[in-house]
Amino acid sequence: MVGKRSLSMSFLVYGGLLFWLVIASLPVVWTAIISFRQYVDAFSSPIKWVAPFTIENYTRLWIDKEFYRNFLNTALVTVFTVTISLTVGCLAGYALSRYRGAMGFWLLMVALVFRAIPHSSLLPSFFTIFDALGIRNTYFTLIFVLVAINQPFTIWMLRSFFVNIPNELDEAAQVDGCTRFQAFRRVIIPVMWPGVVTTGLFSFLLAYNDFLLSSALTSGDKMTMPAAIANAITAETEAFLMQGVAGAVSITIPLIILVIVFQKQIVGGLTQGAVKG
Amino acid sequence: MKTRSFLQFVGPSVAMMVLLLAIPMVTTFYLSVRNCALEMEVVKVEESTPFGNKETITQRAKLGPDGRALEKCEYVGLDYYRKVLGLDTPSAAAMATEPPDGAGQPARAGESADNEFLGALKFTMIYTFTTLPFVLLIGFLLALGVNNVTDRLKGMFITASLLPFIITPVVAALSIKWLFRDNGLVPYLLSNFGIEVFWMAQAWSARLLIIVYGIWHVVPFAFIVLYAGLQSVPQDALEAATIDGATRWQKLRYVTVPHLMPLIVFITLIHLMDAYRVFEPVIVLTQGAFTTSVQYLTYHILLLENNPYKASAAAVLTLAGIVVLLIPLLVRTWREQKGGV
Numbered sequence: 001m002v003g004k005r006s007l008s009m010s011f012l013v014y015g016g017l018l019f020w021l022v023i024a025s026l027p028v029v030w031t032a033i034i035s036f037r038q039y040v041d042a043f044s045s046p047i048k049w050v051a052p053f054t055i056e057n058y059t060r061l062w063i064d065k066e067f068y069r070n071f072l073n074t075a076l077v078t079v080f081t082v083t084i085s086l087t088v089g090c091l092a093g094y095a096l097s098r099y100r101g102a103m104g105f106w107l108l109m110v111a112l113v114f115r116a117i118p119h120s121s122l123l124p125s126f127f128t129i130f131d132a133l134g135i136r137n138t139y140f141t142l143i144f145v146l147v148a149i150n151q152p153f154t155i156w157m158l159r160s161f162f163v164n165i166p167n168e169l170d171e172a173a174q175v176d177g178c179t180r181f182q183a184f185r186r187v188i189i190p191v192m193w194p195g196v197v198t199t200g201l202f203s204f205l206l207a208y209n210d211f212l213l214s215s216a217l218t219s220g221d222k223m224t225m226p227a228a229i230a231n232a233i234t235a236e237t238e239a240f241l242m243q244g245v246a247g248a249v250s251i252t253i254p255l256i257i258l259v260i261v262f263q264k265q266i267v268g269g270l271t272q273g274a275v276k277g
Numbered sequence: 278m279k280t281r282s283f284l285q286f287v288g289p290s291v292a293m294m295v296l297l298l299a300i301p302m303v304t305t306f307y308l309s310v311r312n313c314a315l316e317m318e319v320v321k322v323e324e325s326t327p328f329g330n331k332e333t334i335t336q337r338a339k340l341g342p343d344g345r346a347l348e349k350c351e352y353v354g355l356d357y358y359r360k361v362l363g364l365d366t367p368s369a370a371a372m373a374t375e376p377p378d379g380a381g382q383p384a385r386a387g388e389s390a391d392n393e394f395l396g397a398l399k400f401t402m403i404y405t406f407t408t409l410p411f412v413l414l415i416g417f418l419l420a421l422g423v424n425n426v427t428d429r430l431k432g433m434f435i436t437a438s439l440l441p442f443i444i445t446p447v448v449a450a451l452s453i454k455w456l457f458r459d460n461g462l463v464p465y466l467l468s469n470f471g472i473e474v475f476w477m478a479q480a481w482s483a484r485l486l487i488i489v490y491g492i493w494h495v496v497p498f499a500f501i502v503l504y505a506g507l508q509s510v511p512q513d514a515l516e517a518a519t520i521d522g523a524t525r526w527q528k529l530r531y532v533t534v535p536h537l538m539p540l541i542v543f544i545t546l547i548h549l550m551d552a553y554r555v556f557e558p559v560i561v562l563t564q565g566a567f568t569t570s571v572q573y574l575t576y577h578i579l580l581l582e583n584n585p586y587k588a589s590a591a592a593v594l595t596l597a598g599i600v601v602l603l604i605p606l607l608v609r610t611w612r613e614q615k616g617g618v
Contacts, residue, residue, distance in 0.1 A: 114298050
């Protein structure tokens with residue numbers, strides 16, 4: 001078997017994988033490269049492979065345009081969304097993994113339907129309801145909307161982790177005099193950490209990457225980073241466009257760090273649902 | 278677990294979903310059959326000019342006692358559904374009956390081109406079903422490829438190929454836009470082969486870009502799920518097949534693929550659900566000019582046409598669509614949960 005065929009085969013395999021790596025990273029890498037250029041060097045014909053280096057786009061964006069505000073808004077919204085999602089989700093996920101009645105099953109089915117809701121379908125009523133209550137452009141509203149959008153996915157995923165923790169553990173704790181809630185808090189959650197971290201990562205990605213709801217529900221100084229970058233969609237003036245490029249790179253850097261640190265958990269989370277169905 | 282404590286534990290989660298998902302959906306339905314318009318009143322305005330007093334009659338919005346403009350809301354039935362679907366509204370139909378039949382025809386033909394929802398649905402479906410085979414095929418090939426690579430490279434490769442999947446969609450779509458823009462990298466590379474396309478200026482190329490984005494974005498997910506599946510392919514079955522003289526292709530076709538089938542179904546269902554919601558590439562790459570997706574349509578009517586009632590009608594139709602799409606997934610989950618528990 002080891003011969004010409006296997007050599008050409010492995011050439012094909014490595015070639016193919018390398019090709020995918022180039023395709024997968026090209027948009028990000030090229031955006032990063034041109035973010036350190038003036039407009040005339042970033043978009044030119046013919047393309048310039050080497051051009052003078054400048055951080056002007058970044059200083060304009062972060063200092064003059066006060067992008068740090070958007071960064072802080074995103075940080076605030078994601079931290080609270082993840083914390084509340086996990087707290088509320090852990091309670092529900094745990095109950096769903098321990099309860100044997102038909103109600104649990106129905107709740108899971110409804111959650112599955114909710115997971116599929118196109119978010120823009122909710123916007124007309126969000127606008128109407130939040131305007132009537134006068135709470136449209138607030139952090140509080142955006143956080144709770146994101147938590148609710150996150151819930152169906154969160155409870156499904158957490159439930160699949162809780163199912164793997166043997167019921168005997170709860171029973172032992174209860175025999176020792178814990179209430180249901182104490183057993184959950186002191187015995188189950190400490191064993192659940194890996195599952196909580198993985199689910200938290202996906203909640204984070206959902207809140208951090210959200211564009212549709214964030215851009216529709218926040219404005220002015222409450223905008224998150226993806227909402228703020230929306231200007232770049234239509235911007236054709238040079239300065240605006242280059243700030244958009246710098247903003248795109250700024251949004252991506254935390255995500256790259258996240259993937260490098262938590263690669264195992266993300267891969268685990270993606271396959272978790274698959275293996276369980 | 279007792280029902281009572283079950284309810285206590287799921288309470289907060291259910292409350293959130295009811296308040297912010299279920300109630301808004303019902304409200305959407307309510308809004309979709311209504312319309313509110315500013316109440317207008319006719320006023321006489323007296324102007325004193327050097328040449329004497331002048332009276333003009335104009336309309337202005339009626340103000341309530343609190344100084345806010347008064348709105349008149351009424352039940353309009355399915356009017357907005359007809360509008361979104363490009364059918365004649367009753368009032369328009371009434372007007373159309375006035376001239377003889379011949380004159381009515383062209384107007385109607387013009388309006389059927391305005392069938393916004395079906396147009397959006399059509400592109401959403403094209404997007405879903407053109408991306409799906411590529412996502413599965415490329416994901417499967419990558420999984421097979423990585424399976425044959427040394428362990429140290431595997432980790433690096435998986436990390437790098439996760440990037441398109443976790444990157445902020447609006448940023449990813451913008452990056453692709455900048456890559457394909459005039460004076461961008463890709464048009465330059467293509468021009469070396471004599472291909473000149475203004476990618477964002479024509480419908481077909483803008484649509485192609487959206488589809489390319491879709492494939493690029495979802496391939497890592499398919500790859501990782503299938504790669505995990507490959508780790509559990511029964512080795513003894515593969516060995517038995519080798520002993521029986523099966524070729525590499527036959528082993529793939531009769532052992533590996535059947536083993537991965539449940540995962541392929543899983544990826545397909547998740548992709549159907551997510552592709553139906555395609556939004557960011559549509560708004561970024563075309564700004565809705567050539568092509569709309571169902572999710573973009575509602576957004577556009579709400580924020581650009583500024584009509585929450587018509588947007589609600591589009592939203593209700595969108596929700597009806599997802600329910601139809603979800604039936605196979607629900608049936609599958611139903612069977613599994615019933616069997617599993």
